[in-house]
Amino acid sequence: MPLVTFERVAAFADDLPAGAAGDASDLPTLEQRIVAAVAYRDMFQFAPDAAEITRYLPHLQSSEANVHAALAGGRLVPEILVTDGQYYALKGREAFFALRRERREISRTLRAKAVRTAARIASLPFVQMIALTGSLAAENPDPDADLDVIIVTDAGRLWRVNAVTSTLRFIDQHLGPRHFCPNVMRSKAALEFENHRLYTAQEMAMMVPLFGYDTYLEIFDRNPWVHTYLPNCEPFEAPADLVASPLAPGSRDLLEAVFDSAAGQQLERIWYDRRVRQHRDPDHRFHRYTPFTPEAQGLYVDMGEAIEGALNSRLAQVGLPPLP
Numbered sequence: 001m002p003l004v005t006f007e008r009v010a011a012f013a014d015d016l017p018a019g020a021a022g023d024a025s026d027l028p029t030l031e032q033r034i035v036a037a038v039a040y041r042d043m044f045q046f047a048p049d050a051a052e053i054t055r056y057l058p059h060l061q062s063s064e065a066n067v068h069a070a071l072a073g074g075r076l077v078p079e080i081l082v083t084d085g086q087y088y089a090l091k092g093r094e095a096f097f098a099l100r101r102e103r104r105e106i107s108r109t110l111r112a113k114a115v116r117t118a119a120r121i122a123s124l125p126f127v128q129m130i131a132l133t134g135s136l137a138a139e140n141p142d143p144d145a146d147l148d149v150i151i152v153t154d155a156g157r158l159w160r161v162n163a164v165t166s167t168l169r170f171i172d173q174h175l176g177p178r179h180f181c182p183n184v185m186r187s188k189a190a191l192e193f194e195n196h197r198l199y200t201a202q203e204m205a206m207m208v209p210l211f212g213y214d215t216y217l218e219i220f221d222r223n224p225w226v227h228t229y230l231p232n233c234e235p236f237e238a239p240a241d242l243v244a245s246p247l248a249p250g251s252r253d254l255l256e257a258v259f260d261s262a263a264g265q266q267l268e269r270i271w272y273d274r275r276v277r278q279h280r281d282p283d284h285r286f287h288r289y290t291p292f293t294p295e296a297q298g299l300y301v302d303m304g305e306a307i308e309g310a311l312n313s314r315l316a317q318v319g320l321p322p323l324p
Contacts, residue, residue: 022080022091025319031076032320033060034067038081038088039314040202043307046103046140047087047096054232056205058198058323061231080318090318100140107139111242114147117180118210118244121149124164125256126157128188129212129219130244137206146179150207152215155189158295159272160259188215190295191222198311198323199304201229208236211244 024035037053048056050071054064071077071088081088084097111132118130134148135141153161165182172180193200204226209216220226220235227233246252258264276292289298312322 023319024080027076027080028070029060030062030066031070031073033057033062034070034076035080035090035318035320036311036315036323038090039318040311042090042093042096042314043310044135044138044140045096045099046138047089047093047100049087053088056202056230057232058229059231090314103135103140103142106143106145107136107141110136110141110145110147114149115210115242115244117147118149119247120168121151121165121182122211122244123246123248123252124161125252125259126154126161127211128152128154129215130210131216132208132210132242133183133203133206137208146181148181148183149210150184150186151182152191152212152219153185153187155187155295157259157268158185158187158297159275160264160268161185162275162297163267163271184299185297187295188218190293191215191219193223193299195290195299195301195304196225196228197304197308198229199307200299201226201233205230205233208242209238210242213238 024032027035034053034057036058037056038048040056041048050068051064054062054067057067071083077083078091080091082091082094087097087100089096114132114136121127121130129152131150132148133150135145136147151161151165162185169180169182193204204219204223207216217235272294279289279292279298288301290301292298315322
């Protein structure tokens with residue numbers, strides 16, 4: 001899932017400010033995992049609150065009440081972490097508190113645009129789910145952030161939808177400063193994500209459903225492995241203020257009939273073959289991907305490796321071993 005840039009990760013994979021890194025090596029397991037949850041978000045200049053720390057607590061089941069108690073225990077804060085009373089960050093990252101509030105305000109504007117964009121996508125034939133991903137899903141966007149989404153289609157129709165969304169993306173890139181980016185596309189025949197790692201689990205846990213809530217729930221049902229990495233993560237409730245509906249349901253039915261014709265089936269084959277060839281071409285392949293299949297667009301592999309490597313570097317700075 002290519003949901004953040006390498007540049008953004010690299011910018012915060014450096015050392016913590018001088019004198020800021022404490023020693024967390026002898027902390028209880030819960031407190032070590034809290035540090036890991038905060039350190040993961042440190043790479044994105046993001047200060048989580050206690051509920052977010054609990055949701056994204058890696059490899060340990062715990063209640064929010066226990067997380068609150070650990071945060072208030074007297075050593076974790078202020079020796080390793082700092083707080084403004086609502087949000088938490090690694091020591092030396094106090095500037096993230098104001099940044100969190102600034103980006104939360106930006107996200108309110110961008111999410112309204114995302115709902116309008118999702119309504120347009122939901123009007124396309126065979127689309128079953130649209131969910132926000134990336135920085136906007138986390139309420140952590142830069143002012144010029146793209147609208148990253150995951151799209152799920154009917155089985156056997158993925159690549160004709162991909163052809164249409166690629167065209168829409170091309171138009172969007174030439175008409176406005178903010179780009180619509182369908183970074184992940186899969187059909188309902190491929191809801192099991194194969195790249196099992198902390199990064200993939202984190203990105204799945206951050207998805208915010210805009211359309212097709214039942215399919216969103218099905219993704220969680222089909223990927224129980226996520227709880228190995230994030231035991232406290234459960235699907236979000238359907239957000240009442242972020243519901244996208246097809247602009248013209250009747251025209252969608254007509255488009256499905258057109259795209260289910262022999263010509264539409266030929267487009268499916270042609271576009272799939274084109275995308276597979278494109279990502280085998282060294283001149284076009286900037287990243288390593290999981291395989292492109294008739295039911296799933298490939299996912300970045302090196303993105304997860306880069307982020308997890310940066311996380312383990314950050315953990316080492318506070319005396320903690322790499323996560324499992």
